[in-house]
Amino acid sequence: MNPAAFIQIDLDGIWAVRKCYGLPEDDYIERDPVYEEGVLRFLELFRRKGVPASFFVVGRDAQVAAKAPVIGQIAKAGHEIGNHSFDHTLGLTRLSELEIRDNISKAQSAITSLLEKGGWGKEHYPVGFRSPGYDADARVLHAAAELGFLYDSSIFPTWWGGAMRLMDAYISGRIFSGKRQYGTFAGGLKLLAPHRVKAADLWEFPVSVSPILRLPFHFGVAFLRGFDYFRRCADGYLRRGIPLLYLFHGVDFVDARHLMLVPSRRGASFFNQPIENKLAFAERIIDYIAGNFDVQRARDYLRRFNGSI
Numbered sequence: 001m002n003p004a005a006f007i008q009i010d011l012d013g014i015w016a017v018r019k020c021y022g023l024p025e026d027d028y029i030e031r032d033p034v035y036e037e038g039v040l041r042f043l044e045l046f047r048r049k050g051v052p053a054s055f056f057v058v059g060r061d062a063q064v065a066a067k068a069p070v071i072g073q074i075a076k077a078g079h080e081i082g083n084h085s086f087d088h089t090l091g092l093t094r095l096s097e098l099e100i101r102d103n104i105s106k107a108q109s110a111i112t113s114l115l116e117k118g119g120w121g122k123e124h125y126p127v128g129f130r131s132p133g134y135d136a137d138a139r140v141l142h143a144a145a146e147l148g149f150l151y152d153s154s155i156f157p158t159w160w161g162g163a164m165r166l167m168d169a170y171i172s173g174r175i176f177s178g179k180r181q182y183g184t185f186a187g188g189l190k191l192l193a194p195h196r197v198k199a200a201d202l203w204e205f206p207v208s209v210s211p212i213l214r215l216p217f218h219f220g221v222a223f224l225r226g227f228d229y230f231r232r233c234a235d236g237y238l239r240r241g242i243p244l245l246y247l248f249h250g251v252d253f254v255d256a257r258h259l260m261l262v263p264s265r266r267g268a269s270f271f272n273q274p275i276e277n278k279l280a281f282a283e284r285i286i287d288y289i290a291g292n293f294d295v296q297r298a299r300d301y302l303r304r305f306n307g308s309i
């Protein structure tokens with residue numbers, strides 16, 4: 001039997017990406033190429049390949065009238081919708097327990113009320129949470145469990161977090177102090193496979209990294225490093241029979257001209273690749289995953305453990 005694979009997309013809008021790089025974001029919430037074209041390209045690709053996916057929605061986007069039908073289309077296509085915080089605050093772990101809980105719960109209300117208005121039943125409501133910038137600690141997991149989530153997917157089990165933060169600083173041309181994305185060194189010691197976190201009474205679905213060196217190979221990185229790099233990393237999961245969690249971001253499928261909305265000279269040359277190349281590369285990745293793994297939604301994977309959760 002093939003190991004399970006989960007294809008997941010973080011739907012950070014252009015505004016959320018700008019926010020990550022410390023740029024003003026308020027003018028970019030209504031018109032957003034991530035929703036206007038990115039999501040549609042993902043849906044089209046997954047429809048053609050017949051694979052289910054999980055889209056993690058930021059609560060603030062669920063309150064934007066123009067984005068509501070797009071989120072409805074995700075549900076209609078049978079994909080899972082997850083919760084990616086209310087406002088994509090980087091550094092959730094710097095907040096108090098109450099603030100963490102409020103942030104996740106405000107996002108959940110925004111997403112569920114949108115789904116309810118669209119006539120989508122409770123089976124579409126998010127049961128998975130991913131913290132912005134993969135920044136989670138025991139309090140975040142605890143808050144998610146208390147709010148009724150079945151799983152968290154915020155752990156990036158790498159020890160290269162510091163290097164990835166440096167890369168961000170290079171791309172944006174700015175240094176940020178106190179950023180906590182990509183977790184800490186200890187993240188590298190964490191498990192690769194989905195597992196139950198006993199202390200918080202929910203499941204953790206770690207984002208996949210290469211099994212030995214723990215290098216990231218989500219779409220943005222794999223696209224720069226090439227298909228063989230992706231395949232070597234994914235093969236490690238196949239050989240070990242470990243489920244694969246393969247991550248995309250909404251901006252991965254946005255035309256390069258819109259990425260100028262993240263105005264940095266270095267950022268532009270880093271991201272400035274024709275969308276056709278990105279789509280063709282993504283198609284190879286999806287073909288590989290669908291051909292070797294049993295692609296499913298995380299919430300369905302958990303069904304087999306019903307009664308033990």
Ligand SMILES: [Zn+2]
Binds near residue numbers: 012084088132
């Ligand atoms: Zn995000």
